[in-house]
Amino acid sequence: MRSGASKDWTLSCFGAHLAPMITGIDHIVLVCPDLEGGIAAYETLLGRPVDWRSVNDADGTSTALFRVENTALELMAPHGHGPVGARLADIIAENGPGLASLAFSTADLDETHRVLGRRGLAPSDITAGEGTDPRTGRALHWRRFRCGDNATGGLRTFVITERSKAITPTGAGAAAVNALDHFVIGTPNIERAVATYGGRLGLRLALDRKEERWNTHFLFFRTGDLTFEIVKRLDQDTDLSDPDRYYGITWQTPDIDAARARLHGAGLDVSEVRTGRKPGSQVFTVRDGTLGVPTLFIAHGAR
Numbered sequence: 690m691r692s693g694a695s696k697d698w699t700l701s702c703f704g705a706h707l708a709p710m711i712t713g714i715d716h717i718v719l720v721c722p723d724l725e726g727g728i729a730a731y732e733t734l735l736g737r738p739v740d741w742r743s744v745n746d747a748d749g750t751s752t753a754l755f756r757v758e759n760t761a762l763e764l765m766a767p768h769g770h771g772p773v774g775a776r777l778a779d780i781i782a783e784n785g786p787g788l789a790s791l792a793f794s795t796a797d798l799d800e801t802h803r804v805l806g807r808r809g810l811a812p813s814d815i816t817a818g819e820g821t822d823p824r825t826g827r828a829l830h831w832r833r834f835r836c837g838d839n840a841t842g843g844l845r846t847f848v849i850t851e852r853s854k855a856i857t858p859t860g861a862g863a864a865a866v867n868a869l870d871h872f873v874i875g876t877p878n879i880e881r882a883v884a885t886y887g888g889r890l891g892l893r894l895a896l897d898r899k900e901e902r903w904n905t906h907f908l909f910f911r912t913g914d915l916t917f918e919i920v921k922r923l924d925q926d927t928d929l930s931d932p933d934r935y936y937g938i939t940w941q942t943p944d945i946d947a948a949r950a951r952l953h954g955a956g957l958d959v960s961e962v963r964t965g966r967k968p969g970s971q972v973f974t975v976r977d978g979t980l981g982v983p984t985l986f987i988a989h990g991a992r
Contacts, residue, residue, distance in 0.1 A: 710801040711890055713913015715794035715853050716754065716761040717872065717938075718845075720777055721786040721980050724751045724766035730978055731755055731764065733955050735940070736865030736948070740856050741827065743820030749774025752820065754856060758868040759914040761853035765789070786980040788872075788935040790845035793890065794913065798832050798850050805848070808889040811837030812848070829855055841885055842876060843932025864947035866940040870987050871909075871916035873936035877927040879906055882919045886910050892917065899923065937983030945971045945988035952978075952986075 721727035728739050735755055742753040749771020753764045767774035767781070780789070795801040802812050813835045821828045833849035861867065876882045887894040887910065895916070896909040904924055910917040920936065942948040945962055952959050958976040965972040965987055975984040 710795050710797065710804060711793045711848070711892060711912055712796055712851065713794045714760045714869075714915060714917070715792045715849050715851060716763045717788060717869075718763045718765055718790045718792070719787065719980060719982065720781055720789045721764055721766050722778075722781050724753060724764060724768070727764040727766060727786075727980060728753050730980055731762065733957070734866075734952070734975065734978055734984070735762075735861075736942075736951055737861040738859050740859055741822050741829065742824070743822055743829075744768055745771070745773075745820060747771055750777060754853065756853055756856040756858040757866060758858060760869045761856065762869075788938075788982055790847060792833065792847040792849045794851045794853070795848055796851060798834070798848065801848055802834055805836065805889065810840045810889050813837075840889075841933075842874075842878070842881055844874070844935070862947075863944040864942065864951040866942055866948075866986075868941040869915050870939040870941040871918050872938045873918045873920060874933050875936045876919050876921050876933045877925060877931045878929040879908065879919075879921050881929070882908055882933070886917065886919070935982075937985070939972075939985040939987050942986050942988055945973065945986065948986050948988075949973050 719727070724742070728742070732738055737755065739753045740756045742751070744751045746769055749767060749769045750773050751766050751768035755762045765777065767778040798815060802815055805812050815832055815834045817830070817832050819828060819830045829852060831850050831852040833847050836846045836848070838845065883894065886892045892910040892912050894908065895911045896907065899906045901923070904922060906921040906923060908919040910919070949959055949962055952975060957978045960974040960976070962971050962973045964970070967989070970987055970989050972985050972987045975986065
């Protein structure tokens with residue numbers, strides 16, 4: 690079967706005629722060795738204060754949420770002596786800080802769990818969670834499940850009730866980040882990515898393009914007012930069964946020049962502003978202060 694026909698069959702059988710259950714990306718998880726250091730770094734990077742934080746003594750973790758218009762970034766660090774924190778410390782010791790997982794949001798967790806089980810995503814049992822911000826006493830409650838890693842290209846993938854929507858983003862100025870524009874996952878296997886994200890998870894495949902000038906095959910999925918980008922290098926010689934991996938994040942800002950000046954003034958190593966690949970966009974690269982996450986800033990519309 691030719692490649693295009695394979696994709697059409699996958700989307701038709703799994704996703705094209707089914708109502709979407711995934712409503713967006715609730716949050717992306719970034720693991721770091723020290724929560725206070727992580728908060729300081731991302732308050733500087735994003736230009737906005739942390740919105741919510743909590744400690745889970747039983748698990749041995751501490752977390753912090755930065756809420757933007759269309760999603761949230763969750764920082765997670767070991768705390769105390771719980772089992773999850775111990776595993777997290779081992780992961781960080783081996784790989785360093787960086788992006789670790791993502792959580793899709795849904796309005797009907799039980800139905801989504803049932804359907805994704807039928808689609809072969811091997812969901813775990815649904816579990817409940819809660820946390821309280823010791824600064825304010827504000828509690829958040831959620832339910833979630835984890836898809837099988839082997840069914841999602843090796844990436845830790847969760848589906849959660851719409852937790853981050855319970856947090857109103859803190860106001861920030863034009864030089865701050867206001868939204869997540871897109872984040873990027875690298876894959877050795879385009880067909881697997883289409884089947885996973887377009888078919889089984891039911892995300893809308895907005896663009897499928899090979900660009901020889903950039904030596905890259907791009908997939909763009911849209912969900913919850915942000916773009917989910919998957920890329921494969923055309924000259925990449927890897928086993929198709931190799932796992933996917935996170936590439937990086939592009940944050941959106943209303944004023945690209947003010948954002949660059951703010952970060953440069955804070956002592957971060959930033960590139961000059963340049964024309965982006967998307968018509969009318971301007972971007973710059975942040976080279977440090979990101980806890981190991983390759984990071985771009987973008988603004989849309991001519992300066």
